[in-house]
Amino acid sequence: MSTQTVLFELGTEELPAGEYEGMANALASGMASGLEQQGLSIGEMTVFATARRLAVLIKHVQERADDMEQEVLGPPVAAAKADDGTWTPAAIGFAKKQGMSADELQIINTEKGDRLGVRKVAAGALCADVLPAVVTHAVENIPVSKRMRWGRERHEFLRPVQWLVLLYGSDVIDVSVFGLTSDRVSRGHRFHGQSSVTIPNADAYETTLREQFVITSADERKALIKNQVEALVSKDERVVIDDNLLGEVTGLVEWPVALRGSFDESFLTVPRQALISSMREHQKYFHVERLDGELVPSFITISNIESKRSEAVVYGNEKVIRPRLADAAFFFDTDKETTLASKALRLESVLFQRDLGTLAEKQTRISEVAQTLSQTLGADKATVKAAGCLIKADLVSDMVGEFPELQGIAGRHYALHDGAPEAVANAIEQHYWPKFSGDQLPQSPESAALALADRLDTLIGIFGIGQVPTGSKDPFALRRASLAVIRILLAFAPTANLEMILTTAKQSFPSGVLDEGVVDTVKAYLLDRLPAHYEEQGVSVDILRSVTAVGTETIGDIDCRSLAVANFAGSEAANALAAANKRVANILTKVDEALPAISEQLLTETAELSLRAALTESQASLDLAVADNDYPQALSNLAKLREPVDAFFDNVLVNAEDASVRLNRLALLQELRGQFLKVADLAVLAR
Amino acid sequence: MSSLTFQELILELQSFWGENGCVILQPLDLEVGAGTFHPATFLKALGPENWNSAYVQPSRRPQDGRYGENPNRLQHYYQFQVVMKPSPADFQERYLDSLRRLGLDPLEHDVRFVEDNWESPTLGAWGLGWEVWLNGMEVSQFTYFQQAGGLECLPVTGEITYGIERLAMYLQDVDSVYDLVWSETPTGTIKYGDVFHQNEVEMSTFNFQQADVDHLFSYFEFCEKEAERLVSLELPLPAYEFVMKASHTFNLLDARHAISVTERQRYILRVRTLARLAAQGYVASRAKLGFPLADKDLAEAALKALAEESAA
Numbered sequence: 001m002s003t004q005t006v007l008f009e010l011g012t013e014e015l016p017a018g019e020y021e022g023m024a025n026a027l028a029s030g031m032a033s034g035l036e037q038q039g040l041s042i043g044e045m046t047v048f049a050t051a052r053r054l055a056v057l058i059k060h061v062q063e064r065a066d067d068m069e070q071e072v073l074g075p076p077v078a079a080a081k082a083d084d085g086t087w088t089p090a091a092i093g094f095a096k097k098q099g100m101s102a103d104e105l106q107i108i109n110t111e112k113g114d115r116l117g118v119r120k121v122a123a124g125a126l127c128a129d130v131l132p133a134v135v136t137h138a139v140e141n142i143p144v145s146k147r148m149r150w151g152r153e154r155h156e157f158l159r160p161v162q163w164l165v166l167l168y169g170s171d172v173i174d175v176s177v178f179g180l181t182s183d184r185v186s187r188g189h190r191f192h193g194q195s196s197v198t199i200p201n202a203d204a205y206e207t208t209l210r211e212q213f214v215i216t217s218a219d220e221r222k223a224l225i226k227n228q229v230e231a232l233v234s235k236d237e238r239v240v241i242d243d244n245l246l247g248e249v250t251g252l253v254e255w256p257v258a259l260r261g262s263f264d265e266s267f268l269t270v271p272r273q274a275l276i277s278s279m280r281e282h283q284k285y286f287h288v289e290r291l292d293g294e295l296v297p298s299f300i301t302i303s304n305i306e307s308k309r310s311e312a313v314v315y316g317n318e319k320v321i322r323p324r325l326a327d328a329a330f331f332f333d334t335d336k337e338t339t340l341a342s343k344a345l346r347l348e349s350v351l352f353q354r355d356l357g358t359l360a361e362k363q364t365r366i367s368e369v370a371q372t373l374s375q376t377l378g379a380d381k382a383t384v385k386a387a388g389c390l391i392k393a394d395l396v397s398d399m400v401g402e403f404p405e406l407q408g409i410a411g412r413h414y415a416l417h418d419g420a421p422e423a424v425a426n427a428i429e430q431h432y433w434p435k436f437s438g439d440q441l442p443q444s445p446e447s448a449a450l451a452l453a454d455r456l457d458t459l460i461g462i463f464g465i466g467q468v469p470t471g472s473k474d475p476f477a478l479r480r481a482s483l484a485v486i487r488i489l490l491a492f493a494p495t496a497n498l499e500m501i502l503t504t505a506k507q508s509f510p511s512g513v514l515d516e517g518v519v520d521t522v523k524a525y526l527l528d529r530l531p532a533h534y535e536e537q538g539v540s541v542d543i544l545r546s547v548t549a550v551g552t553e554t555i556g557d558i559d560c561r562s563l564a565v566a567n568f569a570g571s572e573a574a575n576a577l578a579a580a581n582k583r584v585a586n587i588l589t590k591v592d593e594a595l596p597a598i599s600e601q602l603l604t605e606t607a608e609l610s611l612r613a614a615l616t617e618s619q620a621s622l623d624l625a626v627a628d629n630d631y632p633q634a635l636s637n638l639a640k641l642r643e644p645v646d647a648f649f650d651n652v653l654v655n656a657e658d659a660s661v662r663l664n665r666l667a668l669l670q671e672l673r674g675q676f677l678k679v680a681d682l683a684v685l686a687r
Numbered sequence: 688m689s690s691l692t693f694q695e696l697i698l699e700l701q702s703f704w705g706e707n708g709c710v711i712l713q714p715l716d717l718e719v720g721a722g723t724f725h726p727a728t729f730l731k732a733l734g735p736e737n738w739n740s741a742y743v744q745p746s747r748r749p750q751d752g753r754y755g756e757n758p759n760r761l762q763h764y765y766q767f768q769v770v771m772k773p774s775p776a777d778f779q780e781r782y783l784d785s786l787r788r789l790g791l792d793p794l795e796h797d798v799r800f801v802e803d804n805w806e807s808p809t810l811g812a813w814g815l816g817w818e819v820w821l822n823g824m825e826v827s828q829f830t831y832f833q834q835a836g837g838l839e840c841l842p843v844t845g846e847i848t849y850g851i852e853r854l855a856m857y858l859q860d861v862d863s864v865y866d867l868v869w870s871e872t873p874t875g876t877i878k879y880g881d882v883f884h885q886n887e888v889e890m891s892t893f894n895f896q897q898a899d900v901d902h903l904f905s906y907f908e909f910c911e912k913e914a915e916r917l918v919s920l921e922l923p924l925p926a927y928e929f930v931m932k933a934s935h936t937f938n939l940l941d942a943r944h945a946i947s948v949t950e951r952q953r954y955i956l957r958v959r960t961l962a963r964l965a966a967q968g969y970v971a972s973r974a975k976l977g978f979p980l981a982d983k984d985l986a987e988a989a990l991k992a993l994a995e996e997s998a999a
């Protein structure tokens with residue numbers, strides 16, 4: 001089998017760093033599946049991606065696909081001949097379409113009966129012939145987040161397209177997209193390389209471009225940057241390599257060269273997060289720490305050239321970061337000229353939400369609710385109160401105005417500067433925790449009380465004015481807030497009554513502002529977020545439904561029961577009992593009349609007697625286990641009911657002729673169901 | 688590197704882009720926030736006509752004033768603006784050549800194109816492109832216009848905006864804009880501070896403290912009415928002047944903190960509505976002339992589309 005390497009390169013103006021890799025991968029999979037659809041076998045595939053090129057190299061692409069036998073089916077044999085034995089018009093028409101006479105057709109057996117037809121051998125596609133269409137289709141299916149046009153044509157892509165290379169082995173294959181035609185001419189590095197680079201054959205792509213100062217593999221650049229960055233720090237330092245930042249800088253260079261610069265040590269008095277933000281967000285620098293975690297007044301930048309005078313690049317970067325850090329230092333100093341308490345007064349002029357008032361009002365509500373809940377969370381009320389009137393004050397500081405991600409952190413520094421106790425300062429910072437899914441929880445009950453009250457205020461307030469989040473629109477991040485509420489309650493107040501907590505939050509709003517049913521709405525919304533919370537713990541949506549169906553008083557109780565059911569589910573006993581519960585539930589829903597207490601006299605058959613005995617036995621131990629929240633124990637008790645239940649259904653006819661016997665059996669089933677419902681509605685889990 | 692004076696830098700850019708086929712214009716004689724507002728960018732980006740131009744535009748951002756005390760922030764500064772329509776395929780290379788012309792060797796200095804999506808809510812305009820970084824410092828904005836005045840741009844205008852004070856501060860290696868050498872004269876060195884420091888102090892005082900709020904509010908209303916009236920009289924160019932005046936008036940009111948956060952959005956929308964009207968009026972007026980500066984095929988296609996639109 002003769003094969004060659006295929007290379008396609010799409011040359012562009014600089015693509016955004018966050019997107020080029022995904023685009024290259026989509027191009028590659030589009031080409032691979034396109035070739036395979038043509039019956040062409042392919043070998044190993046490599047994806048190359050830089051800001052200026054998306055390229056795919058596929059080895060061992062078959063030159064010509066194998067011939068394929070094809071069956072073309074015509075009319076059923078029954079409809080092929082008239083009574084007199086002559087061909088029907090249907091048969092003649094089909095034969096004509098196939099370019100033959102009806103006599104030359106064959107009979108082909110199919111699942112749907114014998115059909116007239118023809119077996120043909122289709123010549124396998126030539127790679128060179130189909131490649132242009134495959135490439136065009138793959139290019140058209142590259143996901144583009146925001147399309148743009150350029151020049152005077154209507155072509156659209158993420159940034160203007162500049163050149164195309166399409167090679168099969170050493171042959172150029174013509175393809176036209178974006179008004180350009182492919183050739184073997186690529187481009188080297190913008191400054192170190194040549195503006196026109198001939199690729200002799202597909203296999204030479206990577207090395208040819210490397211000679212032109214382009215490292216085409218994103219993974220290789222990433223590894224290189226990592227090594228270079230690490231080589232720039234001494235033994236008693238470490239560099240923090242954030243994956244997002246690494247990905248971003250990898251997308252900004254074709255020939256990475258890491259350089260280290262420094263800034264004045266005096267800036268280290270500014271909160272480190274402000275310095276890190278300045279370096280990372282604005283300048284895409286890596287920051288350097290001492291082994292004890294203290295910031296070193298240095299940064300590492302990744303340039304795209306091997307500069308003739310790298311000191312000029314370092315000097316330039318130092319010149320840029322200086323005024324930025326000076327700004328941060330200036331904000332920090334001016335912010336400290338007024339107290340946090342005086343800043344809190346200015347919250348009166350900052351709107352939280354039109355119908356829900358100012359941030360000052362929000363802060364007051366949070367503080368009240370957190371104080372009310374102090375005992376529930378085991379928090380010191382005085383500390384909650386002291387922090388409560390300051391938690392949002394840093395939002396009007398210059399520092400947070402410039403670095404929004406410093407909210408809370410700035411407040412903590414200013415509180416300490418004003419002489420506030422550590423616990424108050426911590427609560428100011430930590431009431432924003434967890435900041436994102438998987439982030440750490442507040443560490444003190446006081447911080448947790450405020451963090452909880454803040455989330456509840458947003459949830460109750462926004463739902464209360466009818467601004468329900470929709471699929472993609474969740475401007476107040478209510479989903480994230482709900483997950484935070486679940487996590488905080490689990491950690492600090494697992495036995496707190498959900499309705500009580502939500503009602504407390506609701507009562508902090510003036511009457512008439514919120515929808516009356518808001519507590520129920522928010523509770524339902526919180527419960528709907530449970531699957532997201534439990535996703536990683538392998539607790540399925542069905543399990544949560546089975547648990548919430550029988551009670552949603554406290555998050556801790558839901559948690560215990562969910563984990564127990566999840567552990568139990570999937571066992572053979574669980575499947576059988578789920579099926580039995582479903583059966584029982586179905587039977588009971590059809591019952592209209594009130595059921596009597598179980599009468600021992602009316603129990604006659606062995607199977608119902610033994611079920612009754614088993615139920616009586618399990619009742620006592622079940623109640624004990626449930627009282628102890630020992631749901632695994634409760635479930636293992638219930639599992640013992642499996643055999644008597646199965647025997648009951650195998651041997652006993654529920655719908656007995658005698659109405660009193662029938663009602664008595666139904667009562668027995670209700671007792672059975674009642675025991676299960678103390679843990680979960682297993683019927684939900686039945687398949 | 689013998690560095691250019693501030694005025695030499697402007698002259699170099701002018702001659703470079705003049706050699707690249709741009710019509711060199713002088714600044715617009717109205718207060719605007721950016722070179723994009725100049726009719727030579729905003730209006731020329733509309734419709735099918737070709738246009739290549741470059742000019743300096745004094746830009747006023749009342750909010751950014753710092754009474755002459757901040758070395759980097761000014762309420763009045765210069766932009767050097769280049770527009771090429773249709774955007775040429777080698778637009779980036781030409782830009783890099785302009786940096787070389789200023790003495791910046793990209794094999795010595797790290798030049799990068801970093802994603803930046805530009806949007807002007809008041810002009811109803813947006814485009815995609817980059818910030819250009821020179822050793823980590825943003826020195827230019829590079830944008831392919833997709834929409835202006837709410838209208839689709841075809842051909843696409845490519846726009847380059849140089850922050851020339853920044854570039855000059857880099858070239859001359861000074862840390863304060865006021866220390867820039869503007870020009871060497873027989874009577875001595877003239878610095879940026881000699882030319883503009885007093886202006887920054889006084890204009891900051893005016894913008895933040897003295898601008899007459901009541902008058903500005905009523906002037907905004909007047910500009911709005913005038914723009915609408917002039918569009919209806921098929922006078923889009925004077926109408927657009929009032930759009931720019933309304934926009935600057937809004938900026939002054941904003942600097943005086945006279946507009947609340949919620950109101951702010953409404954004012955922006957009002958200016959955008961005017962910009963749209965002026966844009967539509969301008970395209971209609973050019974259509975009447977048959978889009979004289981357009982390629983024939985594009986002129987015909989645009990005229991046909993307009994005719995179909997008015998028929999529908």
